[in-house]
Amino acid sequence: MAIKKFFDTALKPERAVLVGIITPSENEEQEREYLEELAFLVDTAGGETVHTFVQKMQKPDRATFVGSGKLDEIKAYVEAEEIDIVVFDDELSPTQLRNIERELQVKILDRSNLILDIFARRAQSAQAKTQVELAQLQYLLPRLTRLWTHLERQRGGIGMRGPGESQIETDRRLILNKVSLLKEKLKSIDRQNETQRKNRGQLVRVALVGYTNVGKSTIMNMLSKSDVFAENKLFATLDTTVRKVVIDNLPFLLSDTVGFIRKLPHHLVECFKSTLDEVREADILLHVVDISHHNFEDQIAAVNETLKELGVLDKTIITIFNKIDAYQGTKDDEGDQSFTIEDFENSWMKRNQSPAIFISATEKENLEELRKLIYEHVLAIHTERYPYDSLLY
Template identity: 60%
Template structure:
């Protein structure tokens, strides 16, 4: 009988800092997110280390004393991977690896690894590969420290090319090829978008893991992959949706995240073009998350960066079924979560419902308040379509009949 091998998750330590720009509460929240990213990548975080610093140490990110503490813990518990909650420079990576003598990752490399695992289509894989190459290029020194210079020969006087210079040239050439490949695909996708005709385009945007794909499945009656993990969806999905006999295109886009690597923003340009060219944005928010307001700000920041912040937008607060009140236990003054949650009427009395009267509260999973959601989207799509095509459009008569 063949024995089944037990799959053990890679044990990880997480390392963050508390600085003048990032207080303790923010640091804990970022580390919570880093832990979720680690879980998504297939690891398990067993210990967190934080240090208060005015600014991160330019040589080792954290102080040498704290780094020694991390090293002792990792050796005592047989842990071989450390993940830092910020992007590390090439010199910081090199210096930290010398001390810890283990695999060292930063937030950016972890996100890139998750993207590489999640990419399904050739287009998504090309985008991720480009981002990985751009990230790797300045950090090649740490991979080739054991290699010596190549020997020169006849016609090759001088020091010759080092192994690292050879690899840098190879990666630069690969970056050039990947960019050319993406340009070709971008042109094809631009033609596809152009060929979609006069239909109004609606894009789902929001932080990662807020329920965009679940809502897409419910509204479009499609089968887009959805999972309770970060970046479950990388590939842009476009579906034709019809509400009250009025068709429009609904796009599910990649989720945003705080400290999103600049390499990914650049390589996923075409995916973000779907947002840029949308007529209406549905900004999905996970209202059950304790820091959803910060998530809103992060998404708005990225929308501003891609010049899409001023588009007509409906705020859709999702997951109202899992939102829980917090109550205080009078005996030991410990905050406990209860199973109670607000009713729809209570949500509609909150400050969030006063956002330009363009706000909805739903549960995509339980299909709660979806009729109001569809009605709101229908009205906005109708408004955009009539403004753009006031005459000679076959849908205009249908609009008047529906009214």
């Protein structure tokens, strides 16, 4: 009787190791937080983190980012464990990238490249796809030389102007032309979006903002009774979604925007600023915070920094502390919970003048209070804008 053989044809996730450094401007806890986030990014991209390397340094090595001894340690681990990919927590220069690849002989990514890969997977609309492609080309441009190392032996002598060099120049020209075309395409899309926004009339506009993976899309679905994609992954939503919402016969427009993140590549921020026009034009911002995250106050600071760049911190901002069902509280030295939701709520309200509310979108806790809070602020703006309509609400 013939023996049947079965083969596992399922795609296995790429095995990754993470690399970070601790400089005098950071501490070990901050770097651990960054690397946990980097591991989440790897998971979102479909990889599996199996090990992490950290080194204390005054500043990154100009040639290899980490020291030569640490690089040898990483190389030994990569070879012994058959690692597929090494991911660095900071952006690598073209020289660092080339030297590290040459030494480790596996795929090398930095945080910027990894985020770009996730964005490319998540982009759905023409605008998001164009923005991602533009950011990818801008990232690629200074790194072209490493793509042509297979032509090194064919290059000339003193001037180094062999076939590889001429090919690099050709590719650079093609990329610059493509960048120019993509920028023009984005301007055209922006003009179309501006027309759409004008056609929506003068309804009060409310925008959800916040760190990535804090529950913005879940709150969007709950308030608008729509079905916006929501997932426990970073950057589950890239495309801005706008829905008309009615609370007690008072209509307004609610938009969901791309989540923010620390160490977001500058060129990516620039490319996605047009997506954030909904934030600029909003009358009210709903800043969603994952209060169950142990470093949520740092996330608040990261979001506020981006809002400051966009020039919108002067708008009405309602802080929504989400996921109270998962909040564990802080611990004292003996391991007992010493800071409850109520304690934090009281301290927050004393420190900040802006309105805040504590909810659980998944468990539907305090949702009516949230609707009432939004209603009051929308009504105030609507009444100021249309005083003759105030008797209707």
